[in-house]
Amino acid sequence: MPPGDLADACSRPRRGRPRDATIDDRVLRAAVDELAGHGVGGFSVNSVAARAGVAKRGIYARWATRDALVLAALGTLAAGLVPPRTGSLREDLLRLAPQVDAVFTEPRMSILARCVAELSRYPDLYAAFRRESVDRCAAAVQDAFHDARLRGETRPDLDTDLAASAFLGALLTRQAFGRQAFGRPRGAPDDAAAPDGMTGLGGAANWEVAADREVAAVPTPYHRRLVEFALAAARGSDAATQVSG
Numbered sequence: 001m002p003p004g005d006l007a008d009a010c011s012r013p014r015r016g017r018p019r020d021a022t023i024d025d026r027v028l029r030a031a032v033d034e035l036a037g038h039g040v041g042g043f044s045v046n047s048v049a050a051r052a053g054v055a056k057r058g059i060y061a062r063w064a065t066r067d068a069l070v071l072a073a074l075g076t077l078a079a080g081l082v083p084p085r086t087g088s089l090r091e092d093l094l095r096l097a098p099q100v101d102a103v104f105t106e107p108r109m110s111i112l113a114r115c116v117a118e119l120s121r122y123p124d125l126y127a128a129f130r131r132e133s134v135d136r137c138a139a140a141v142q143d144a145f146h147d148a149r150l151r152g153e154t155r156p157d158l159d160t161d162l163a164a165s166a167f168l169g170a171l172l173t174r175q176a177f178g179r180q181a182f183g184r185p186r187g188a189p190d191d192a193a194a195p196d197g198m199t200g201l202g203g204a205a206n207w208e209v210a211a212d213r214e215v216a217a218v219p220t221p222y223h224r225r226l227v228e229f230a231l232a233a234a235r236g237s238d239a240a241t242q243v244s245g
Contacts, residue, residue, distance in 0.1 A: 026052040027059055031073035036107040039114035040070055040122045070125055077111065078132035079103045081140045089148035090231055096144060097171060097223035100137050104175045108133055113176075141167055145234060155236040167230050174222070 030051035034043055045066055049056045063069040081103060084095040104112070112134070115126045142164035149158050219227075 023052070023054055023058060024062060027054060027062070027069070028073050028076050031069055032076060032107050032111070035070065035073060035114065036110035039111075039118050040125050041118055043070055045069065067125060071128065074111070074125070074129040075132070077108055077129060079136045081136050083140045083143040083147070085143075085147065087151075089144060089151075089153045089234065090227060092144035092148070093141075093167070093227040093230060094219045094223065095217075096141055097167075097226060098217040098219050100141070100168065100171050101175065101223075102217045103133060103137055104172055109175060138164055138168055148234065154234040158234055163230065163234055166233075167226070170226055 027048060030048045031043075033051060034048050038044070038047075043066065045056060045059060048069070049059055052059075059069065063072060081096070081099055084092045086092050086095070111129065115129060119126050119130075142160050145154065145158065145160040145163045148154050149156065149160060
């Protein structure tokens with residue numbers, strides 16, 4: 001082909017269907033839903049393809065193996081939580097409490113339950129999820145207590161690991177079993193109604209609502225009660241047993 005004809009051929013638009021830029025996102029969302037519903041053990045690429053409305057070969061063109069797709073899907077659930085470092089333990093915890101709540105909604109709660117059940121069988125696949133979701137939240141809360149101890153806001157012998165575990169445990173228990181069962185004084189109205197599918201281990205993944213909650217992370221009355229209880233305990237005060245709404 002003469003050089004002029006070759007240049008013309010290169011400049012002409014190529015025929016064929018253009019690449020669908022939404023496929024990656026649809027597949028990853030479908031893969032997360034599949035993990036929430038069936039875990040790694042029951043994860044099916046065929047099911048992901050059906051959920052996403054794409055051809056199976058299109059998935060393997062992007063992720064060469066089933067495990068590669070699982071890892072990519074779990075990677076989308078990274079929490080991105082960092083210590084606020086406001087200079088005040090109360091303010092740090094008031095910021096962290098709703099952020100942790102926003103992290104541990106669906107689909108992460110269902111995948112966390114699967115992780116607990118399947119960790120011994122698939123430690124490598126779940127390692128990144130644990131590190132980027134659970135461990136990152138724990139580290140941010142523990143840093144808040146550690147910094148407060150260095151500033152003299154807590155008793156000098158405070159076990160910051162135990163303090164962080166107790167704080168996170170209160171939030172996770174409430175998320176896992178529902179706000180009606182935990183997290184409000186007896187006879188008091190709930191501080192905020194949970195959107196459908198956002199509470200409990202078996203709800204369907206709701207990406208849009210979860211994203212809104214992560215942006216809106218505002219402390220509720222329950223968060224404020226929990227923070228005051230944690231502060232009293234960290235300072236070694238008997239008032240920890242007297243905190244109420």
